[in-house]
Amino acid sequence: MTESYIGIYNQLLNTVYANYLPRMRKEAEQDLFQFYDDLWRPHLQDIYPRSVATLSGGQVATLNDQVPVAFAADSQYMARKMDRGERTLPRGYGEDRMTMQGAMFKENGPTLDPFEFETETKPGLLARRNQTLVTNAIKAIERRIEFELVGYTKQTPALMNSYGNQLDKLGGRFKTFNTGGTPGNLAMPWDNAAADVIDDINFMNLHMNEMGEDIKMGFIGPATAYGIQKNAAIRDLIKYHFDLLAVPIATTIQGVTLKKVIGQTYKEDAVNANRIGYPGFGETRVDNYTTRRKIKMMVTSDKEWGIFVPGPIGQTYAVKTHSKQGNAMVPYGHTWDDNELEYKYSSLQFGMFPFIDDPAKLIVVEDMASCVVV
Numbered sequence: 543m544t545e546s547y548i549g550i551y552n553q554l555l556n557t558v559y560a561n562y563l564p565r566m567r568k569e570a571e572q573d574l575f576q577f578y579d580d581l582w583r584p585h586l587q588d589i590y591p592r593s594v595a596t597l598s599g600g601q602v603a604t605l606n607d608q609v610p611v612a613f614a615a616d617s618q619y620m621a622r623k624m625d626r627g628e629r630t631l632p633r634g635y636g637e638d639r640m641t642m643q644g645a646m647f648k649e650n651g652p653t654l655d656p657f658e659f660e661t662e663t664k665p666g667l668l669a670r671r672n673q674t675l676v677t678n679a680i681k682a683i684e685r686r687i688e689f690e691l692v693g694y695t696k697q698t699p700a701l702m703n704s705y706g707n708q709l710d711k712l713g714g715r716f717k718t719f720n721t722g723g724t725p726g727n728l729a730m731p732w733d734n735a736a737a738d739v740i741d742d743i744n745f746m747n748l749h750m751n752e753m754g755e756d757i758k759m760g761f762i763g764p765a766t767a768y769g770i771q772k773n774a775a776i777r778d779l780i781k782y783h784f785d786l787l788a789v790p791i792a793t794t795i796q797g798v799t800l801k802k803v804i805g806q807t808y809k810e811d812a813v814n815a816n817r818i819g820y821p822g823f824g825e826t827r828v829d830n831y832t833t834r835r836k837i838k839m840m841v842t843s844d845k846e847w848g849i850f851v852p853g854p855i856g857q858t859y860a861v862k863t864h865s866k867q868g869n870a871m872v873p874y875g876h877t878w879d880d881n882e883l884e885y886k887y888s889s890l891q892f893g894m895f896p897f898i899d900d901p902a903k904l905i906v907v908e909d910m911a912s913c914v915v916v
Contacts, residue, residue, distance in 0.1 A: 584688035585761065585803050586695065587858060589851050590896055594870050595644065595859035602870050603861045605644050605893050612639045613712075642706035644861035644893040647686045649679035651875065651888030679890045683873055685808050687858065687894060692806070692839040694896040695849060696906060705895040715901045717749060720908045732762075733769030733911035739776055743796045746850055746905050753902045755852035760800045763838075763846035766911040767793070767802045798850070807836040834916060844913045850905040856898040863893040 595603040603609050614637040624630070652672035693701040697716050702709040721731040728742045747757045762770075770776065776795060793800045809825035829835045840847055860870040867874040873892040880887065898904060 584684055584691060585801070585806060586688060586691040586849075588801075589759070589849075589854050590691050590856050590858045591854055592858040592860060592871055592894075595642075595861050595895070603644065603859075605646055605861055605863055607643065607861070609642045609644075609706075609859070609861075609895075610639045611642055611897065612637060614638070638711065640706055640708050640711050642708070642859070642895050642897060644859070644895040645690075645705065646863050646891055646893045647683050648889055648891040649682050651676055651679055651877075651890050653888070654886035656884050656886075676890070680873060683890065683892050687892075688806060689808060689839060690894075691858065691896050694898070695904065696847070705897075708898065712898075712901050716904065716906070717902065718906045718908060719746065721910060728907065731769070731909055731911050732766050732773075735769075735772055735774065737769070737773060739770060739773055740796055743798055743850075746907070747796070747798075750850070750852060750903070750905065753900075755903055757798050757850050757905070758852050759850070760798050761803050761840070761849040762800050762910060763840055763848070763913075764802055764804055765914045766846050766848060767800070768914065769911050770795075770800070803840060806839045808839070809835055810837055831915065838913070841913060842908070844916055845909040846911045846913060848907045848910045850907065852903055855900065855903050856896065859895050859897055861893040861895070863891045 595607075595609050597603050597607060597609065614635050617633070617635045619633060622630070652675045654672075690701065694705075697709065697713070697718075699709060719727050721728045723729050728745070730737045732739055732742070743757070743760075750757050770793065793802075809829075825835045827835060862870045862874075864874050864876065870893070873890050875888060875890055877886060877888045879885070
């Protein structure tokens with residue numbers, strides 16, 4: 543972290559602002575949250591890049607706005623052969639629109655107690671504590687965004703309908719395979735040593751070709767990736783992409799880059815948790831290999847599922863949650879005073895809705911592999 547950001551933290555969360563103009567104060571606050579917003583990014587934002595939701599005239603949408611999104615099918619007509627004197631007939635295409643609306647996710651930030659003094663015996667302690675609280679709040683919001691994107695990609699009806707009517711408008715164009723060996727599906731899970739992974743990819747690509755695209759990217763879980771590594775038929779064909787430190791970051795098979803999704807988990811309360819509360823409150827006990835307290839997002843009944851796409855398939859549309867929020871793409875930090883206790887409270891909030899531009903460019907494969915570590 544640079545010294546400038548430490549300075550912003552000290553001023554924003556532990557003392558008072560220096561004698562800067564109000565405009566400069568807000569810019570410093572926005573830069574701070576922009577910086578920490580980059581600490582943990584959802585995997586699926588690779589295919590749902592974040593952008594701002596706008597209304598007609600370019601106005602940024604807010605939580606209360608119904609955002610109309612127009613869509614139309616490519617009619618794929620061909621120009622007619624004609625003589626020079628002939629007149630062309632007008633063309634037309636069917637157009638419809640979906641109505642979407644954002645949701646807000648909010649977390650508490652640090653609370654400043656004016657009777658907590660930073661003495662010489664604990665310099666910076668409060669700053670580090672508050673820094674951790676802000677960082678955890680941002681991670682919690684990003685983790686929730688990931689949860690929403692995963693459920694939206696899996697086409698969970700209740701989740702999709704909570705944002706708009708896209709499932710009703712385009713629900714029939716989603717494509718889902720399973721590995722049960724039934725006609726029109728994949729023959730077996732990818733953790734089976736006899737699985738023909740190359741043929742499965744080619745088969746899925748055949749369907750994607752019908753939509754005018756080639757599969758370029760796949761998101762799979764660690765158990766599925768482990769099963770691929772055991773497959774003797776592709777061991778000699780596997781190819782890796784490397785980062786600048788020569789560390790393998792993705793596997794390529796048949797021109798499809800397979801990204802292994804790890805860390806896509808969250809902790810939820812159970813009856814035996816130390817702190818009981820509404821789901822999402824969090825399990826505070828330590829996770830280990832014998833007592834799994836994490837819930838995996840891309841797992842259904844201990845079976846991993848995967849995603850195959852030609853590239854970005856939609857947007858994570860950001861909406862404004864407060865009249866003073868300058869940039870909808872950045873979580874909004876709000877502070878207020880308690881006049882009786884003289885405390886200063888803070889919160890962090892972000893509004894968004896996921897959107898799939900063309901669901902026909904998304905292939906979901908269920909039951910790809912059984913979870914090894916459960």
